[in-house]
């Protein structure tokens with residue numbers, strides 16, 4: 001296999017381009033079940049008809065697990081936002097449109113968001129009283145079955161030269177309440193230090209989907225707590241602070 005270039009390098013994985021293919025190679029430390037789950041999620045979401053890279057192969061390269069998908073030509077929405085700050089409003093509009101398109105889909109075999117969050121809350125470092133509060137709150141939230149990306153941020157969208165958006169990175173996909181997905185995106189912007197953009201995003205999401213801001217806010221502590229489980233130490237502290245704020249109404 002000849003790798004033309006490295007598309008992205010992370011702590012425990014590298015994404016290469018190999019001609020028409022994108023090859024995501026995971027370190028030995030990465031749980032096999034997570035890798036296979038990511039590939040299965042991606043294969044399932046492919047069936048919804050959303051524009052996403054197609055799974056071509058799941059294999060081992062030099063002893064490491066790899067997911068091979070079609071390569072999507074273009075720039076990530078993150079790159080475009082960085083390069084053209086004057087077009088931020090236009091890009092944000094596109095960003096929310098893509099999220100709404102995802103949320104319009106059903107994929108009955110994806111894991112349920114409610115179940116995933118339930119077990120994540122149990123694995124946090126939060127005290128029993130806070131966990132109880134979060135579990136109770138989660139149980140009271142409306143159960144939906146919309147496809148939720150789970151890591152919806154501008155680096156997971158590629159815009160092709162003809163302007164078509166493709167959505168990448170389905171490792172956290174679930175089916176559930178779209179407001180939880182919006183809360184996650186809001187927190188992802190905040191974690192990058194982009195509070196202003198986070199606010200702007202959420203305002204637009206609420207307007208376009210006719211969702212009350214309070215409804216998304218009610219998810220914040222739950223989503224923050226569940227996101228804290230795998231985060232690095234600084235992120236964890238930030239998220240656990242949010243998770244402790246149980247009066248997010």
Ligand SMILES: Nc1ncnc2c1ncn2[C@@H]1O[C@H](COP(=O)(O)OP(=O)(O)O)[C@@H](O)[C@H]1O
Nearest residue numbers: 007008010015022053069070071072155168169
């Ligand atoms: N199929 C693909 N086509 C083109 N670029 C890709 C593809 N898959 C990943 N990339 C590039 O690699 C980056 C990281 O890939 P991603 O699947 O989002 O991994 P991670 O889980 O590490 O965020 C993306 O932001 C994008 O720039």
Ligand SMILES: [Mg+2]
Nearest residue numbers: 155156168169
């Ligand atoms: Mg990504």
